[in-house]
Amino acid sequence: MLSFLLLVLPIALVFFYLFNKESKFFVATLIGVLCAVVLCAFKVFFTYSHRLIPDSFSENFIYYLLNESCLPLCGVSLIFFLIIKDSIENKINLFFPLICAFYAIYLPYLVISRTTSVYSGYAIFIKPIVYLAMIVQCALSLRCIISSLKSKKIVFVAINIVLIVAYLIIPAIIESLYVMNMSFVEVILISAVYIIIPVVHKTLGVLRGKAV
Numbered sequence: 499m500l501s502f503l504l505l506v507l508p509i510a511l512v513f514f515y516l517f518n519k520e521s522k523f524f525v526a527t528l529i530g531v532l533c534a535v536v537l538c539a540f541k542v543f544f545t546y547s548h549r550l551i552p553d554s555f556s557e558n559f560i561y562y563l564l565n566e567s568c569l570p571l572c573g574v575s576l577i578f579f580l581i582i583k584d585s586i587e588n589k590i591n592l593f594f595p596l597i598c599a600f601y602a603i604y605l606p607y608l609v610i611s612r613t614t615s616v617y618s619g620y621a622i623f624i625k626p627i628v629y630l631a632m633i634v635q636c637a638l639s640l641r642c643i644i645s646s647l648k649s650k651k652i653v654f655v656a657i658n659i660v661l662i663v664a665y666l667i668i669p670a671i672i673e674s675l676y677v678m679n680m681s682f683v684e685v686i687l688i689s690a691v692y693i694i695i696p697v698v699h700k701t702l703g704v705l706r707g708k709a710v
Contacts, residue, residue, distance in 0.1 A: 575597070636666070
């Protein structure tokens, strides 16, 4: 039952390594795994996993934003950028294996530790795809920002900054809608659009002959 949740992100990493076999990518993956293990261990020993869902969209939104999407991703990225001595461009190229490896451990931990009875279809099937889409789009947008800065295309820089912010925020919106039973139809529609955009972005990059 948990196979999809446990395998989606590792499989994404395997596909990534089919085209990127340099040792630096394995270093980024290892750091991502270590960060996830440390964070999960901290939560196991010093926090209480079970949470009562408040009847407040804003409270739930802030909780999921800080605990699942924005803060963990930004925190791991910051740690990596500080300890790795390399150019900004090379660090950004390592973003996907770093964050994908992190969430490959952290996301299943979140779902399993918070489930007291029956796993929901959302947590097992939709959530891992949503977070994979977040990682892919942020990686694509970061690369586009670097290339746009080089070519002085400021409009594209601004567009991709907005995309990154949106992709860090929207998973918390989707989760808040779901846990409050506000509208499952909205959850499905928002998730579908959220997932499709990185696919289109990647496809357009391939068609233009860009390795993004």
